[in-house]
Amino acid sequence: MKTKYKNILKVTIFLLIFCILLYNIFNILWLENHNIENFYDEPKDTLDIIYIGASTVHHSFNAALAYNLYGYTTNILSSSTQPFSAAKHLMKEAEKYQNPVLYILDIGRVAEDLNARRSNIRQVTDAMKWSDNRTNAINEMLSYTDVDKKDYINYKYSFLLYHNAWRSLKVTNFEKNNDLYKGYIPSPNVSEEEIYCDWDTTDTMELDEKNEANLNDIMEYIKSNNINVLFIVPIKEYKEEIKKKTNSAIEILESNGFNVINIGKIKEIGIDGSKDFFDKDHLNVEGGTKFTLYLAKYLKEHYNLPDHRGDSNYSSWDSEYIRLKELYKEMTKNDFDELLEKYSKIEQ
Amino acid sequence: MNLISIAFLVFCAVTLITYFIIPKKFQWIVLLLSSIIFLFYNNLSIFTVVQALLVLIPSYFLGRKIEGNSNTKKGKRFLILGIIIIVGQLICYKYINIFIESANLICELLHSDRKFALIENSALIGISYYSLIMISYLIDIYRGTCKSQKNIFKCALFMSYFPILTSGPFIKYKDVENDLYGEHKFNYDRALKGFIRILWGVFKILVISQRLGMYVDVVYSKLTIFSGIYTILAVLAFPLQLYTNFSGSIDVIMGISEILGIKLPENFNLPFFSKTITEFWRRWHITLGVWLKDYIFYPLLKSDDMQELNKKCKKKFGKKVAKKIPLYASMLVMWIIIGVWHGGAYTYIIGSGILQFIFMVLEDLLAPVATKVNSKLGIKEDVFSYKLYQVIRTYLLFAFAMIFFRAESIEQALFIIAHCFVWNLNIMLDEEFYYVMPKIIGLDRYDVRVLIIALVVLFIVQLLARKGDVREKFLKQNIVFRWGVLYALMFAIIIFGCYGEGYDATAFIYREF
Numbered sequence: 001m002k003t004k005y006k007n008i009l010k011v012t013i014f015l016l017i018f019c020i021l022l023y024n025i026f027n028i029l030w031l032e033n034h035n036i037e038n039f040y041d042e043p044k045d046t047l048d049i050i051y052i053g054a055s056t057v058h059h060s061f062n063a064a065l066a067y068n069l070y071g072y073t074t075n076i077l078s079s080s081t082q083p084f085s086a087a088k089h090l091m092k093e094a095e096k097y098q099n100p101v102l103y104i105l106d107i108g109r110v111a112e113d114l115n116a117r118r119s120n121i122r123q124v125t126d127a128m129k130w131s132d133n134r135t136n137a138i139n140e141m142l143s144y145t146d147v148d149k150k151d152y153i154n155y156k157y158s159f160l161l162y163h164n165a166w167r168s169l170k171v172t173n174f175e176k177n178n179d180l181y182k183g184y185i186p187s188p189n190v191s192e193e194e195i196y197c198d199w200d201t202t203d204t205m206e207l208d209e210k211n212e213a214n215l216n217d218i219m220e221y222i223k224s225n226n227i228n229v230l231f232i233v234p235i236k237e238y239k240e241e242i243k244k245k246t247n248s249a250i251e252i253l254e255s256n257g258f259n260v261i262n263i264g265k266i267k268e269i270g271i272d273g274s275k276d277f278f279d280k281d282h283l284n285v286e287g288g289t290k291f292t293l294y295l296a297k298y299l300k301e302h303y304n305l306p307d308h309r310g311d312s313n314y315s316s317w318d319s320e321y322i323r324l325k326e327l328y329k330e331m332t333k334n335d336f337d338e339l340l341e342k343y344s345k346i347e348q
Numbered sequence: 349m350n351l352i353s354i355a356f357l358v359f360c361a362v363t364l365i366t367y368f369i370i371p372k373k374f375q376w377i378v379l380l381l382s383s384i385i386f387l388f389y390n391n392l393s394i395f396t397v398v399q400a401l402l403v404l405i406p407s408y409f410l411g412r413k414i415e416g417n418s419n420t421k422k423g424k425r426f427l428i429l430g431i432i433i434i435v436g437q438l439i440c441y442k443y444i445n446i447f448i449e450s451a452n453l454i455c456e457l458l459h460s461d462r463k464f465a466l467i468e469n470s471a472l473i474g475i476s477y478y479s480l481i482m483i484s485y486l487i488d489i490y491r492g493t494c495k496s497q498k499n500i501f502k503c504a505l506f507m508s509y510f511p512i513l514t515s516g517p518f519i520k521y522k523d524v525e526n527d528l529y530g531e532h533k534f535n536y537d538r539a540l541k542g543f544i545r546i547l548w549g550v551f552k553i554l555v556i557s558q559r560l561g562m563y564v565d566v567v568y569s570k571l572t573i574f575s576g577i578y579t580i581l582a583v584l585a586f587p588l589q590l591y592t593n594f595s596g597s598i599d600v601i602m603g604i605s606e607i608l609g610i611k612l613p614e615n616f617n618l619p620f621f622s623k624t625i626t627e628f629w630r631r632w633h634i635t636l637g638v639w640l641k642d643y644i645f646y647p648l649l650k651s652d653d654m655q656e657l658n659k660k661c662k663k664k665f666g667k668k669v670a671k672k673i674p675l676y677a678s679m680l681v682m683w684i685i686i687g688v689w690h691g692g693a694y695t696y697i698i699g700s701g702i703l704q705f706i707f708m709v710l711e712d713l714l715a716p717v718a719t720k721v722n723s724k725l726g727i728k729e730d731v732f733s734y735k736l737y738q739v740i741r742t743y744l745l746f747a748f749a750m751i752f753f754r755a756e757s758i759e760q761a762l763f764i765i766a767h768c769f770v771w772n773l774n775i776m777l778d779e780e781f782y783y784v785m786p787k788i789i790g791l792d793r794y795d796v797r798v799l800i801i802a803l804v805v806l807f808i809v810q811l812l813a814r815k816g817d818v819r820e821k822f823l824k825q826n827i828v829f830r831w832g833v834l835y836a837l838m839f840a841i842i843i844f845g846c847y848g849e850g851y852d853a854t855a856f857i858y859r860e861f
Contacts, residue, residue: 004536007536014834018835025839025842151849161849163848164849166794167794
């Protein structure tokens with residue numbers, strides 16, 4: 001009997017050490033850090049807005065600046081070329097940990113093919129914590145692709161891919177990623193080509209069947225859960241066909257009583273296609289600042305958002321803003337306050 | 349359900365837990381149910397179960413009949429009937445395509461446009477193994493070396509014991525009877541040893557075999573691109589790929605059985621340390637060799653026809669030669685059967701059959717000549733260097749035969765052999781070779797390093813295994829060393845294993861046979 005308990009103890013300790021080692025090894029081998037992962041680090045019920053979407057979100061909205069100006073907190077729940085089919089599942093995920101006043105859904109990809117690149121799906125699902133919602137997200141997002149059902153397992157158990165990351169291991173894998181800046185990724189570069197970003201068409205084109213069904217599904221979820229949502233069409237260079245289809249999506253959303261802002265139509269923001277983009281899809285730090293100044297003010301004026309400034313529980317928002325200003329100085333050799341002052345004046 | 353899969357892991361865990369928590373007298377029922385589920389799940393067809401029943405039912409009843417008529421004419425008639433039923437089905441399911449291919453070939457030779465379509469997946473997983481197992485069961489009852497099983501469900505368990513259905517080893521009823529139906533208490537030391545063996549098997553498959561396979565597959569699938577050193581390396585790598593894959597699967601199977609308390613016969617005994625092809629086949633797929641010797645080779649050699657042949661040859665060629673002719677004739681039949689069993693394609697018949705036979709006959713005939721030449725030239729045969737030469741020679745001969753085994757057709761095999769003789773060894777001196785090659789073959793420099801380290805580990809373990817049971821020695825070490833090695837092995841599999849996205853860990857070479 002004594003030997004039996006000794007053996008049970010031995011096996012338990014062995015497995016415990018194994019699990020600890022396994023956890024740490026996978027943390028090291030996890031190559032990418034996304035805004036979605038950082039979302040989990042935010043204290044419970046401290047986020048006022050959750051902003052969901054593709055890279056257009058994290059290159060345009062400076063949440064730390066919005067906090068500094070108005071005191072509300074915005075989490076950027078974005079990832080590169082995020083398929084619109086992810087939006088519902090990310091809202092569900094956010095609901096588990098936060099109680100935001102408002103969700104903002106970037107609908108720049110509402111009319112794009114839902115057969116997304118595998119890596120773009122992975123950036124969402126790999127970063128999500130294990131839950132039924134994650135499994136549903138995987139199943140639904142992959143259902144739009146040609147991935148064989150038997151290969152869904154590779155998405156459910158991410159280590160089936162990431163175990164292989166040892167060959168590209170760097171020193172940075174062993175360090176905690178501190179480049180958060182509350183989700184904002186500023187770029188000082190200016191696109192060599194002028195970006196055609198005006199939204200000058202009112203024509204519509206029917207959405208593809210799958211996209212429309214996906215949009216209806218999201219609207220149904222929002223309505224049935226009584227969630228406050230603002231839809232934003234980001235400013236970038238669109239193909240004519242996508243513009244027309246997006247116009248259809250906007251019509252559908254507005255006819256269902258949702259508020260939609262099409263940034264490309266709002267001239268007062270002052271986005272200049274010749275200097276405010278670093279590529280045809282993304283605003284640079286100048287364009288991002290103009291956009292943030294506009295949207296931050298709009299949100300403050302139209303929604304009942306709290307002001308947390310001065311509250312020590314929100315000190316990370318102050319420190320990230322300071323770090324962001326330092327980053328700007330490092331990147332451009334200019335002072336961020338000067339930039340802010342310049343565009344604030346234009347806005348006034 | 350592949351041996352290396354989450355499904356199999358869960359399946360085994362459920363089986364093991366159920367096996368040890370239920371009353372011991374029902375343990376064999378758990379194994380039977382698991383085997384039925386395994387058979388069904390693997391092929392996802394009720395036809396699998398029907399196919400198995402068509403072997404089980406006649407084997408069971410004929411076994412019962414034979415028991416009272418051991419070594420009698422009546423018993424022989426039942427035995428022959430049983431063998432005809434089992435072999436007939438095996439041929440029907442598994443080798444039907446060879447007949448179709450042969451018919452098509454004849455039609456082609458006769459300039460006929462008629463072409464018969466091949467039948468896909470007619471043979472389901474397990475049939476090659478349980479058919480031979482049941483033939484041995486009937487023969488052993490006839491010979492009186494074992495008694496028939498009275499309970500048809502227990503007989504079904506013997507036939508379909510799930511761990512052995514994909515890769516063997518071949519079991520004999522009298523060897524496993526007690527363990528299979530006996531009562532087993534959970535034994536920590538036994539389970540630990542089984543677990544270590546499973547880990548070692550998985551390591552061989554996922555870290556070595558799959559990695560080697562990536563290279564071999566690329567070369568064999570793009571034959572017009574590769575030649576010279578690339579082809580030679582693929583030819584040399586394939587036996588190692590096959591060995592680590594097959595013996596790794598056997599390790600997993602043996603490990604599971606060891607935890608269950610069921611002792612199975614070993615299937616490998618360090619084959620690459622063999623000094624001759626004859627010795628190699630005593631160490632490689634041992635249970636198949638034993639089966640064929642017991643049930644084909646010796647009965648054939650002792651048969652009246654062979655004795656008659658011996659007598660005739662004695663008169664014509666003398667006693668010495670006459671002794672060899674029936675021996676070689678029996679060997680030829682046995683080796684052709686080995687080739688046929690491996691799948692029946694001509695490439696298998698040549699690669700794992702006829703060529704092996706030729707090598708053995710040549711060894712037998714040339715051994716005295718070589719000894720004479722060596723003694724005249726003063727070459728010592730009992731020194732390390734000579735033994736090393738013999739080991740390398742055996743490996744090369746086996747690798748050569750395996751070109752046919754791996755190739756999709758005889759033409760392809762000949763093409764590969766011809767391309768081995770293209771001189772491009774000088775590219776290895778070019779630094780660019782080491783940058784370009786990884787991109788072409790799909791193995792980068794990190795993979796090559798992992799492969800080399802893993803092969804060194806395999807070699808060291810094999811060297812240690814020559815001096816006794818490695819696991820016994822390992823378990824006598826201090827806990828820090830033991831746990832350190834186990835963690836290293838587990839994490840080597842998890843991190844460096846070729847599985848998941850981009851890999852096909854399901855490709856078990858011996859599963860096809």
